[in-house]
Amino acid sequence: KAIALEAKPLLPKGPIEGAVLLRLHFIMPRPKADFRRDGSCKRSDQYHIKKPDLDNLAKAVMDEMTGLGFWGDDRQVASLHVSKINARRQGEAGVMIFVKSMSGDMEEMKEETKKE
Numbered sequence: 001k002a003i004a005l006e007a008k009p010l011l012p013k014g015p016i017e018g019a020v021l022l023r024l025h026f027i028m029p030r031p032k033a034d035f036r037r038d039g040s041c042k043r044s045d046q047y048h049i050k051k052p053d054l055d056n057l058a059k060a061v062m063d064e065m066t067g068l069g070f071w072g073d074d075r076q077v078a079s080l081h082v083s084k085i086n087a088r089r090q091g092e093a094g095v096m097i098f099v100k101s102m103s104g105d106m107e108e109m110k111e112e113t114k115k116e
Contacts (some may be wrong), residue, residue: 002094003061003064003065003095003097004064004067004068007064007065007068007070007097008068011068011069011070012069012070014069015069015070015071015072016070016071016076016099016101017071017072017101017103018076018101018102018103019076019077019078019079019101019102019103020070020071020076020077020078020079020099020100020101020102021077021078021079021081021098021099021100021101021102022062022077022079022080022081022097022098022099023080023081023082023096023097023098023099024057024058024061024080024081024082024083024095024096024097025082025083025085025095025096026048026054026057026082026083026084026085026094026095027085027086027087027092027093027094027095027096028048028050028084028085028086028087028093029087029091029092029093030043030086030087030090032090035090039089039090041088041089043086045086046085046086047084047085047086048084048085048086054082054083054084055082057082057084057095058080058082061095061097062074062077065097065099070099078102079102
């Protein structure tokens with residue numbers, strides 16, 4: 001429910017109507033054994049390929065955002081971009097969320113996709 005605490009102040013004035021673009025960037029915690037005493041990381045693996053599954057993380061965030069009122073139903077998410085990486089620093093973990101209404105013109109949506 002940490003998402004609810006962080007996201008509540010960012011709620012739109014009303015639920016987004018129409019199609020939604022959603023980007024989720026999960027930063028997963030590493031075990032303490034992956035870090036040296038000075039806090040630097042011993043390992044260089046960037047991508048988190050262990051549990052939890054990426055689709056389950058995305059669904060949990062989407063369900064929470066639906067409950068908060070970002071949109072009426074998570075089926076409105078027409079474009080979903082999700083990544084999962086390992087934290088670079090001890091204690092670093094969380095999710096970065098970007099939400100945008102896609103009800104604009106199609107050329108704008110194509111440009112947004114090219115930026116990724």
